[in-house]
């Protein structure tokens with residue numbers, strides 16, 4: 001007997017007459033899915049498909065990857081350099097030489113007048129690794145400002161800081177294959193199905209085969225929490241308390257891996273003294289998880305043959321973000337769960353090449369995980385580039401989140417923004433707007449002309465996008481993937497590599513340092529600089545990376561392939577070769593709900609969108625599913641305030657307000673609301689963004705708000721006004 005499909009019209013894929021399939025890697029999230037883009041006889045990119053033989057995605061793509069080829073022809077692209085004397089005047093089209101000359105002369109004028117560090121550069125997690133390395137040469141070696149950072153401070157800085165504190169170096173120890181081997185998984189503040197759908201699919205497939213327990217720690221009943229065996233709805237900002245309590249139970253009940261601790265960890269005594277104060281009864285009153293659940297999770301994790309933890313922004317975007325990462329690392333060190341199959345601490349990175357900027361951009365130091373604070377590192381790089389080591393500062397400058405306050409106080413007068421959109425992504429939009437107005441000169445470099453931040457610039461550089469360029473990116477599991485140039489940038493837009501190389505020619509040190517023109521020549525420099533280091537890529541070439549569909553570092557010069565895990569030998573990157581168990585006292589410094597502002601505000605990503613919608617907002621098949629800023633609200637709280645499902649309400653904090661469409665759902669508790677972070681003039685008008693003391697990452701996910709009913713006519717007026725702003 002025939003069922004279903006055979007009785008119906010079969011699904012037909014549109015015929016595109018593809019004449020060529022070009023291999024590349026997705027440029028949205030850091031999962032690192034391999035994609036083939038189909039070109040028709042006119043050379044237009046008309047379709048895309050996942051690559052079956054690729055280890056990461058095995059043919060799968062999420063909604064963003066499926067429609068990514070539409071970006072090549074999307075609206076709002078920058079195709080011509082633009083210039084104007086004053087912000088708010090109309091831009092005039094210009095040529096590259098004029099735009100570059102103007103920018104170089106403004107950088108020099110500002111530096112000569114106010115000092116070298118008065119000009120700042122903020123970059124991205126979206127450009128290619130060779131471009132990051134070249135930008136680092138330009139920023140550190142030619143322009144010479146120390147106030148140079150990436151927007152990764154908004155997403156992964158806490159993971160970087162936590163890895164460095166625990167293990168002595170950045171670099172996630174594990175890989176996706178760990179899902180195939182683990183016996184227990186805890187996900188802290190990570191909603192995989194919406195944020196990283198293909199990693200979720202890898203995890204779910206592994207779990208269907210072996211049915212290991214999944215524990216989700218998240219204040220909201222996320223999609224992942226709905227699939228979990230246990231959901232721990234933690235009080236926002238108290239992860240450190242829960243982690244200390246888990247460690248307390250493990251030590252109290254003798255469940256720790258003492259042999260591993262003795263052989264591979266330092267600081268155990270101080271650590272044990274601190275966690276002794278966090279018994280489950282005391283901890284439960286702070287973190288909101290009952291004492292028996294804390295005990296059960298600790299026992300389950302410690303008794304599993306192998307156990308792993310993953311996390312995303314729920315941990316990182318907190319005033320205790322770095323401590324949260326250290327706490328997760330300590331949980332795994334305590335139980336001997338590092339560097340073995342199924343045993344790891346794995347940060348699930350946000351942007352496609354956040355890892356590439358951490359490794360090679362020189363944002364926080366010098367290339368290849370070198371530090372400005374180390375004389376040997378400064379000398380090595382200065383010699384390799386052919387400049388005086390004294391040109392480098394001796395410690396890192398301001399983080400992105402400290403650059404804006406430094407503009408406010410007049411310390412910084414000029415800014416170059418590359419592939420990021422702080423007018424939408426930074427907390428407290430009103431303050432950031434005023435900050436931009438204080439700049440003497442601003443240049444924005446982006447693939448899109450209509451990025452909100454461009455409205456505050458004097459010069460606009462139109463850049464190539466994703467697979468309009470050649471190079472590599474590193475994904476969450478240290479896999480270096482190839483991006484190949486599927487089509488060329490539109491109009492006069494140029495690759496970021498070309499832009500940095502051209503700018504370097506206008507500075508004195510740009511005549512001394514070699515700036516190769518092709519991505520593979522730049523990659524050769526990086527290979528050379530990586531030899532013998534933790535992130536050794538000396539065995540890789542662009543060709544090998546494409547053949548193997550991505551290679552995980554380290555891969556030494558004569559190796560056949562890369563390494564799925566690091567720290568398998570129990571040797572860490574602190575000078576004594578040990579990992580550190582670090583005591584984490586909890587200091588409650590969040591803005592918490594009170595009588596005037598009784599709701600926690602939580603924010604996050606939805607599957608259809610990416611970051612500030614500069615790309616996904618242009619793709620019909622994504623935007624139509626999530627076109628409007630909305631707020632999840634608990635039905636009981638809404639009833640008390642007289643707010644109905646699918647009506648507009650006003651979200652108010654001490655910083656500002658936003659009008660949002662209300663969706664009633666039990667996913668959020670009565671004292672919390674959730675708003676996606678993608679929309680301009682929305683959640684970041686309200687957010688506070690207190691900074692983590694180690695990573696300087698903002699606590700986007702914790703602040704106090706109130707909700708006010710609003711007439712629907714007033715709401716329409718506010719929304720129309722916001723839409724007219726751009």
Ligand code: SF4
Nearest residue numbers: 026028029033062065
């Ligand atoms: Fe791209 Fe991430 Fe989706 Fe994969 S999961 S297709 S990398 S957005």
